[in-house]
Amino acid sequence: MTPEPATPPTAPLQLTRQQMQALGEQALAMVIDHAENIREQRTTTSLSRREAMERLQTPILETPTPPSELLELLARDVFPNAFRADHPRFYAFVPSPSNFVSAVGDFLTSGHNVFSGHWLASSAASQIELTVLEWLQQACGYPADAGGIFVSGGSMANLSAIVVARETRLGGHDRQSVVYYSDQTHSSMSKGLRVLGFSKTQRRMVASDASLRLDIDALAAAIATDRAKGLRPFCVVANAGTTNTGAVDPLPALADLCDREGLWLHVDGAYGAAAVLHPRGAAALEGLGRADSITLDPHKWLFQPFEIGCLLVRDAQAMKAAFRVEEDDHADYLADISRHIQDDVNFFERGIQLTRSFKALKLWLSLRTFGVAAFRQGIQVGFDVADFAQQWLEASGQWDIVTPSQMGIVTFRWRGPGMSPDAVDALTARVVDRLRADGYATVMSTLLHGRPALRLCPIHWDATTGEMATTLTMLTRFAEEDIARR
Ligand SMILES: Cc1ncc(COP(=O)(O)O)c(C=O)c1O
Known part of the structure; x- marks a missing residue:
């Protein structure tokens, strides 16, 4: 005789349509908020391991937790504490400027x-x-x-x-x-x-x-x-x-x-x-x-x-x-x-x-x-903002271009008349840290010809020359203040 299948009263991982709808809407609102408000956010925040454990380390539970609470926890403790590689002022590494349609x-x-x-x-x-x-x-x-x-x-x-x-x-x-x-x-x-x-x-x-x-x-x-x-x-x-x-x-x-x-x-x-x-x-x-x-x-x-x-x-x-x-x-x-x-x-x-x-x-x-024309336009933004950064830096008279704007990347170094190369190296690291602490933009350094240089990769489709100018003004001020303090 064929055994009767034993059906549990509710399948263990099942949600009702209403529950799915509610959870989906909450998640959707989070992602829309992220897309709409990203410009007002810091470009990077990191927790120490201890802080992260305090907030996030829990034993695995036998009992359910309302998913709405879990999404709130993610919105509060997880997503903000990261590099925002999709931020229009994230100029470090190779950014990952995403888009809402692809998230869908x-x-x-x-x-x-x-x-x-x-x-x-x-x-x-x-x-x-x-x-x-x-x-x-x-x-x-x-x-x-x-x-x-x-x-x-x-x-x-x-x-x-x-x-x-x-x-x-x-x-x-x-x-x-x-x-x-x-x-x-x-x-x-x-x-x-x-x-x-x-x-x-x-x-x-x-x-x-x-x-x-x-x-x-x-x-x-x-x-x-x-x-x-x-x-x-x-x-x-x-x-x-x-x-x-x-x-x-x-x-x-x-x-x-x-x-x-x-x-x-x-x-x-x-x-x-x-x-x-x-x-x-x-x-x-x-x-x-x-x-x-x-x-x-x-x-x-x-x-x-x-x-x-x-x-x-x-x-x-x-x-x-x-x-x-x-x-x-x-x-x-x-x-x-x-x-x-x-x-x-x-x-x-x-x-x-x-x-x-x-x-x-x-x-x-x-x-x-x-349409692919929009992507082409997005790529153009990267070329244009990197070109603008190069022009701004050259016009400042305070920075040397190490490598010119090419494929959306420009690298540069503090000119620092009278400063030793080692002093400029150390200043470069401090300027990076100062901007990271500020959070307005993210710029990092790399090693070129054996010396650190600041590096910008503004390839976000929504990067702007105005925000690039603000970032470069900040970097210049940080360098000047650093020198004045020493
Ligand atoms: C030129 C180049 N090759 C390879 C990689 C590695 O790619 P992924 O980090 O996607 O594995 C990178 C990452 O930035 C890259 O810039």
């Missing part, structure tokens, strides 16, 4: 929880992902048989690119193989290579030139030296916008060199490649389409909330070969899926993850809602 996209993604690992599970969602990938592929100058995948961010895209490069050029791991990249390359590249088992001697960091671009002659010499030693050069990583200064490595010359040497060219455009949608960015990124693979993070200059990175590969088949599941991998419970796999695109064969969310939804929804 994220809600829909998790609300429907589509499994986007293979075609059978997510045919229409996969088609949307492919459509958005195709938009990006075309913008980067890729051919029709290119492919890609949305991943968590630039680190994962860079690591995945090396997997494809290694499989394509070497057929697997080879202890004699070598990857080349400039000393301005984002640390995720070295980290990814280390994770993939490349030893330090297989990771050749080539010096950058005076403008902090990969030095082609130094690269060619390093490749020749390694070949003479019997090593196997197989991949060059170029930057399409370094995180430090926005410098773009000489892509056409690097593509020529890689063609000559039979090397895979990966371009890390995690933050910069999105600027290809704008004529100024496209000009700066000339040669991008000749790369074998490209990292492009929509959660940076394409105004998406975390986490959405993207890897594009010139030949989609190369991804499939690298990330295939083989018979002796014993994916036995996927047998029914595999029977249906023919020409369909299965994202588990393009990357590391099997289970993955419908990552492209928010990007698709926002690109369709606003």
